[in-house]
Amino acid sequence: MPVFNYGQTSFEWEYRLDNKLKRHYVTVERGRKVLLRGPLVSTQEQEALVAQRARWIRDKIAQVNMPLVTDNIVTGSRLRYAGRSYFTEVSHQSALSKPSLHFTAARFVIYNPSGNSIHPDLLMPLLERFYRERAQEKLLLRLRYWERATGLKAAGASIRLFQSRWASCDANNYIEFHPRVMELATSVQDYVIVHELCHTVEKSHTKKFWSLLASHMPDWQQRHAVLERAVFGDAV
Template sequence: MREYLERPGFIAEVIRTDRRKTADIRVEDGAVLIVIPISLPIERVDSLLKTKRTWIKEKIALHREAQPASEKQFVSGEAFSYLGRNYRLKVEEGAFQPVRLLKGRLVVTVPKGKDQPHMIRNALIRWYKRQAEQKLCEKVERYAPIVGVEPADVRIKTFKSRWGSCTAKGILEFNWRIMMAPNRCVDYVVVHELCHLKRHDHSAEFWKEVGKVMTDYERLRTYLKHSEYGVW
């Protein structure tokens, strides 16, 4: 269950879960996230955000300073790739609404102000992460029996220079930015990490396992190696 709270300079995404007894405030990729128990009153959430406002603003500022220069201005008409296809951004002004894919456009509603580009960027990242959570889990479920493995868990992460990883505990971690690549490339990354559950190296035996499932893996691997998805 997700809710959104508009506050000066940022939008806080509120997630209610029965797996927490206390509130947890995070700033991930410059976006504010607060995970709370299901029964916690929204007034209490507002109080927590006020208490942590200075810390939140500092975290957001540090994230912005660390970001490389981007050609994106996050305005209507800009193109953003999803599964290899470009979709035009449509920005509407008003009370915040998360990104929706409507009639071939990525539509987002944000309040007017100097922080609007940052809010749009964060809203887009949140949308890509939600798509990654759904699509990558579906693909893992599809390919795991074919590879002949069973991962311990699937998690969505932010990596600077890799598309995914397989931990020693059998947890598959995927970079949300892979959702910008063509669908076949996403399949390859999933198969690649699943095969690491058999071989934790990049030996000839490992690539043989990948090739059993995807005969065109070399082409896909080369394509991703030279791609620049998600530089914004």
């Protein structure tokens, strides 16, 4: 297994051929080798792709290897939405058959039949459902706005879970967004949208792609930098 050295960090990586993909993706996950996936390229080109993302990979390795959150969510915990961290209240409601999550303008409220705390494993499906509903309500409308603003057009769009990507634009220009995009600030959500719209014209991250992106969003680099700090895989 090849090893890449970046400063004081060394990591094993592997390449997986996937001719269904039009570009290459790097995935960093806890306890696994760094994975490079995409169409057929030479060993030298594989190494160049890994080197191109070495700093990002180093930072993601540090993030995903942080201790897992195992503490229960209680009143006073914080949950993320639209780039902010919101106060969370956990309310014991013994009459309920299962927990539920609600959002007001200022806080999350969790009604829990089991007590005044809830384990993250029980919370995550509720939070994911919340993100999905908000994405259906807000993100797809925002996509329409950016289609009008840029003149770029998706064949369609939907919300679905990915293993380790924020969004995807397929060969038929159909765009899909991960529900977790709703964790991000609105300006970064817009970056994800415009990024994928640019892939309706340029499938790979060529100089032409980045120039097209810059023409529609001159400050894309600042928004991209914020996205880079989130724990997810990324395209190269």
